[in-house]
Amino acid sequence: MTGTNGPLSGIKVVELAQWVFVPSAAAILAELGADVIRIEHPKHGDPYHALTTAGAANSAGALSARSAQANRGKRSIGIDLGAPGGRDVAYSLIREADVFMTSLRVGALVKHGMSQQDLAEINPRLVYARGDAFGPAGADSDKPGYDITAFWARGGVGELVTEPDAPQLARQPPSFGDRIASVGLAAGVMASLLGLERGCEPQPVGASLIGAAAWVTASEIVSGGPAKGPGQRVAMPPLTGSYRCADGKWIMLNLMQSERFWDDFCKCIGAPELRSDERFFNVQGRDGNGAELRLELEAVLGRCTRDEWSAALADFDGPWAPVQDVSELASDPQMEANGFVCPVEGSDMRLVRSPFTVGVPQRILPRGPELGEHTEELLLESGCSWDQIVRLKDAGVIT
DSSP states (O other): OOOTTSTTTTOEEEEEOOSSHHHHHHHHHHHTTOEEEEEEOTTTOOGGGGOGGGSSOOOTTOOOHHHHHHHTTOEEEEBOTTSTTHHHHHHHHHTTOSEEEEOOOHHHHHHTTOSHHHHHHHOTTOEEEEEESSOSSSTTTTOOOOIIIIIIITTSHHHHTSOTTOSSOOOOOTTHHHHHHHHHHHHHHHHHHHHHHTTOOOOOEEEEHHHHHHHHTHHHHHTTOSOSSTTOOOOOOTTEEEEEOTTSOEEEEEOSSHHHHHHHHHHHTTOHHHHHOGGGSSHHHHHHTHHHHHHHHHHHHTTSOHHHHHHHTTTOOSOEEEOOOHHHHHTOHHHHHHTSEEEBTTSSOEEEOOSSOSSSOOSSBOOOOOTTTTHHHHHHHTTOOHHHHHHHHHTTSBO
16 A cells, blocks of 8 residues: 555545546556545456557456556455445445545435435544546436546537647547546545535535636636637647657747747847847737747747757746657656656556645655455455455455
């Protein structure tokens, strides 16, 4: 388990969830010290374990790096909730829990006796947290959805980053919306726990993929959207945006305060002629002649490679960055200095820690559990005898 001295040490979380969204939220809580117990089907496990895009075609109990990323620091128990006695085994864990987290749809939760009302009857102090695709209200509230459909497609994120004349929608990176939404769900759980600490009644927590999409596109929503009309986009200012370098790689500029940075920028890129050009002499000229300025910058920045520009701009105090691919990001000196990607105990894996720190961040992350790895340990903790455990195993209720 992770961080037994963390701020959530002593908090017990029972997770009944699959794939990435809710498990990633629970992984954040585990990293902060919570004891997170995963309930998985004893034979099938979480289908994310065996997702072929995560590497080799794993078995249900095998652990891919992507599965470990969402489940590190947890304990796993295999329970067949549909088998006689399976629900009671789960209840024995939930009675002692502080938080229940799930991604199951309402119908499945009712079927297995895991609705908010069901669990409130056995544990009135339980924080009930659910992540879904489309929010808890409305006609589509219980429709199935993944981040690529609820966040990227219906949530408008994919359209927002796709050029108007593109032959198809821009590709979403794997689990992109899931991990964004997971931070909100984890924050909601922590807020509800804080309310309990201060004497409030337990407040249910919800987060959705489409809600996360609205949050990340809020600037466009509140300003009426980025488009001037069908198929049209507002052009980026010339000092904000990407420029292709001589080696085909890119740099990104974001010099919104152009009056502050213009002179130094021209010096750093070796273009005094732009600094003295009357078309670009002040901010009004640079804005009014934006198309011309962009062409000039394309010509200048196309003369050198990305790394050459990185060296030339190293001491420039304006906001810019080299455009990196993910493999470059993983070895970026800033990533190394801050420990954003960490080795995993007893493994050659490297996983990404939570996107914030509380106290001193961990430099080594725990591994994810194998399917049902902690079944016996957890049942003994909940008061089961060895004889009861053997009977449950023989009946196929647990693994």
